[in-house]
Amino acid sequence: MRDRRRWLPRPLLRRIPALLGLLAVTVLGAGAGFALAPATTTWVGPLQTDVRVLPSLHPGVRVELPPVGEVSFDTHRAPVAVTANIASVDLDAASRLVSSPQQLLALELTVTQTIRSATIRAALTSAGCGLAGALVAGFVVYRGARRAAQTTSLVLVAVLVTGGTTALTLDPAALQQPRFTGLLSRAPYVVSSTQSAMDRLESYRSGLSDIVTSVSTLYAVSGDLPVLGDAQSGPSGLGEDVTTVLHISDLHLNPLGLDLARTLVRQFGVQAVVDTGDITTWGTAVEATYLDGISELGVPYVFVRGNHDSRQTEAAVAAEPNAVVLDQGRTAEVAGLRFAGQGDPVFTPDGEGQVASGSAEDVQRAANRVLAAGIAQWDASDPDDPVDVALVHQPTGLEPVLGRVPLVLAGHLHARSVTLDPSGTRVMVEGSTGGAGITAAGLARLGDGRPVPLSATLLYFGRSGPQAGQLLAYDEVTVGGLGLASVNLQRTVLGAQDRPALQPAADPVGTPSTAPGLEPVTPTLDPAR
Template sequence: MSPWIRRPSRPLVPRLPERWGAAWRGFWARRAPRFARRHVLPWFGILVVAGVGAAIGFALAPGSSTYVGPLQTEVRVRPSLSPGVEVDLPPVGKVTFDTHRAPIIVTANIESVDVDAAARLVRSPQQLLALELTAADTVRSAVVRAAAYSLACGFGGAVLAAVVVYRGRRRTLQTGAALLVVVVAAGAGTALTFDAGALRQPRFTGLLSRAPYVVSSTQNALDRLESYRSGLSDIVRSVSTLYAAAANLPVLGDEQSGSTGLGENVTTVLHISDLHLNPLGYDLTDNLVKQFGVDAVVDTGDTTTWGTGAEASFLGRIGGIGVPYVWVRGNHDSTDTQAQVAAQGAIVLDQGATTEVAGLVLAGQGDPVFTPDGEGAAATGSAEQVQESANETLAAGIETWDDAHADDPVDIALVHDPSGLQPLYGRVPLVLAGHLHKRSVTLDSSGTRIMVEGTTGGAGVTSAGLNRLADGAPLPLSATLLYFGRTGPDAGRLLAYDEVTVGGLGLAEVNLQRTVLSDEDRPALSVPIPTASGSSSSSGSATGSATQPSG
């Protein structure tokens, strides 16, 4: 062998002889089953016994009964894979709050109502004030008692199950210790993930399957529609009243009050869109305006379906709403429709025009196309370029207003089709749109928030809407309540919004969900700067409203 050829070096870790490996495997083959039998399986059995016994105890634990004003309420605390706080309002539905992530649920059931006490409460401002000041402490005490009852019954069930199964002190103590570890971990998880702000964001869900207006399918379509319309008015009025009351419950450390639970210093705007000749859409609008003290209604178009003069009678509902009504043209609305809407007293915005309503500045642009046969598809290609060109006109109108009113810039931009919005990014804090028959909320990197409404008319009299109705799966009616600051540093800023969804014809489901925005949800506006490649990047400076906080 040549002296220049090196021998391969020995490995840093010498290889064990084959017989040693075989001996090691044989050792574990003998020890592993013994280890599992002596340590793993016993503790697994202890956890199973503790879980079964505790589950029975939790199920049998009594609730804590208390009076919150005229309401006799039973509070329970128990384990659940759907954690949070839940207020049952039988037979109407329930209000839930996503307050924590640990597997514990707090439920409150309204057992009875003292009608006489409720009447006295409504007539007495002093009693109302006393209720606001004491309700939080009353509910907190009831929750603590209910948690103590559940914990005691859970431990009792686990210990009793251990005594029955093991009949020995050692295993019984181990079962109790195992349950204690689980309870402490769940309690710590609840405390660490608890968000008091979630109590301001209730979600109402109701299902009135036995309501009198869920009528037989043997009735003709007109009778079914009128029956549902009368029932819809009742259900929305009742549900929205309960929801508003639940949203107004005092939050720990929060002294605000008002019909929305956000304080009285707010302006409430109702956003509707795509009614498509469905009278149920205006029924829903009327009820929400009355129940939530709406200051203005914003309609982002497609009120009609074919844009003909024959549809003018449907537009007569606008004049009776009773609050300012701001409207932009949709792709199903003709210029004749636009004139008819204006004749009803509505404020029609087009070509970047602006208006001041309820302390807010709005700018709008009607849809540049008229396609009554369309079904709300997102614009692409040249169609999106048409939309973008129209939005450039709107952006120019916004810039003109902002240059002349530096202290009071445009708060909301209204369009119908949410395509080609690039000219608006960073120039206005909020864009409201419709067209897609599907609700969505997005926040652009420029600070502009885009809120696309679903269809307040459940797609109404369109081929898509009628097909869904014929298939027994009608589109739901949707609308959104927007809450803006009225005065001070939050003036014109979007503080929160309630998404309202009502089941379609023949259904009786109502859902109301609140979202409260934080300062992080309202970044400063920044107009994107176009790059050489044609794309855009955000800049920290901008003209007009670019330095204003997003709404």
Template structure:
């Protein structure tokens, strides 16, 4: 008798456990599949969805700038919101009406409330239906199906109760910025002073939409150039100098603009020490995007080895490699001057040009010349004039472009790390600079580039400047052209 009762108990326990599991799985799956909607938010359209994470919270994506995260609630459900597009007519009328902000504030609140309620209802209905149908298919009876549906309802109710009890209205005053937004928090206004109570949240949302509208309206005035599938996108960075914020900026632009190759022209570290080698591990966080690196004068041979350990890294040191069809020649800086005390620091510009001539000589007249040369110091890069159509360099922390006598474009990048902590030595912080280069995928000629400029430490500004080449030279026969517009005067 005891054995029979024990078996019945075990069977019932297993049955109820399976029904609870079906209910939970159905609820979660329904929440993820059904809890997705597109809703208007003022002059923009926003995508709302749920995702799972033990941390909970809210994530607001603002392409292509990055995202901000709010600790709005606890629990396994995260609310995701993304501004997907702006409606031109609505944006224009909003920007032209100074009184629109007050009306927009209430409109956004109502639209978001309606969207969130409808999203939750949809997710719950899909979850209930899945739990009911799965249990019906497994047990072929309506009572177990109702039990699974009840388990799903309890699960979703528990999620809702946890979110309600842990809801933190003050979280809107303490957002965490990632991507380009890490350097431009003014996009949502001064939240420390604007957001004093949750009742003012809708005012902050109105300002967010308004500022994003102005941003997109401003960038629409850039010269017309639409990258297409025939365009190869290459991101040029340089002189990060151990600034961790640089990785957020690089990662955001790489993702949003579908960058296919990253070229780093050196000075990843400050002193090239072994302790700094771990900083190079961030390269793998950029995914499968090839990361082409040449050593700068602040990078040691150990730094170069640390970079090479990353799966997506390609280290060039007097070598040429084809990456995504683009032949790239690179050479490390002949100096190692981490603290201005080594003899290498006394190399004159003439000595650097002589070193560059030694590197460039074997490439002259080559049947397959490089499309791009990556050299850290522009002085060492000048002898490559006529060898390649484009030279990428850095070192000076001052972005500029120059057409050399034989038609090669010398492109000197600023500091993508804002010169690191060195920027604190100056009254005006060094700006964070990097550029997105557009190559024709067939001819591999440079067609245009976007210069990204972010305010340095303590500043809050973002600028994107578009430049078009007039008659881009081919890889084999560089030719002269009229200088394209640049954000800085040509180098002397």
């Protein structure tokens, strides 16, 4: 026992409380100094950015982009975080930037150096404040220069070790692999694992300018959105007396599409979601698990079948508690609006149903006669509550419907378009909310580095008074971009001249009981759609 005690470091044991106390004073003082460290402010294009470099248990680089989300990068393993927050935006400068190729090129050439310089200044500022905090704490607690020097030395060693670890673990390639949160998380991100080091450097430089350009675009557009009169309240800025409907289409199994819809529902106070078909790609039972996301939207979901949706798919959608499935000209009132819908008469993937006779457009026109008959029957029996919106998947063969309803919503083409027919019917074709998703065309464009953007449209209808049920304005939302997310919002406000009186075409529609029933058929179509 006596020999064992000889090996105990008794002087060191007696000093442990004092060492722990010194360490605690150092940590508290340095922590206070780091917390009080001011941000380094710099202008990155039209964005005034506050940059901070602070100790953190969650290392990496984080760019906060209110209100659209956050971008983060796992660039290093040392316990230090670099955060950049958009403090303000010069909207005039942002507008000039997004419209000037020369300014965009200048931004791309200078943005990397600007951000690097700001980060170095922020790191030096934080280190200086941490050292000062430890020095002051040492003087206040121990009232002596020796202990104050010790606390300061401990922080200096920690700063040097952290800096060295950051440099050793720094992975510049991680700047090509951002994580998006908020609205930005709904955008696809594509990166090639075969890029050379020079390609990565070029992508990093252009990628930073893409972030600045995309955010500048969003702020420039959002800051100048038109409103209805002096209406400002409500999530849309269009006043409280509107009903907001989200139009989506052609999700094609892409979970990002439903994520985007969920975000827009929450951020814009959407009362109903309208899906004009192709929620799946092959219409199989296996794909039904994707449909569980419908109930998570938390608002009514109005659906018409697309040419990639089987009857089994339609039944699975109908089984969702918030879903309303329309077909054969049936109508339903949702969120105070009257909808009528017709499922697509063709089923592309596996030849369900009978072979079509005639052209594909003739098949669509026959289906639209059924839809028009349903609209005519409803309007005749309820003239005070006419159909406000008709839903189809393919925007072809629409003649029977034109002039009978003010608005037709469609999809299928994976490209957005808005046209006002001379009959007074506005036809709005949505792009692919799933970015073409899991389809041959979508995957081919993804592989070629040209991903199809995610698109959706927010529709604002009058809720009461003489404009009840009328489309007053719409926001076209586009999310996309190769390598980095870009978010664009474009608003169109409609005036009285944009809503002419309806003039039904002479095409006979009959009634639902006399119009021909339609089973899914399989004309030759582009399988990518």
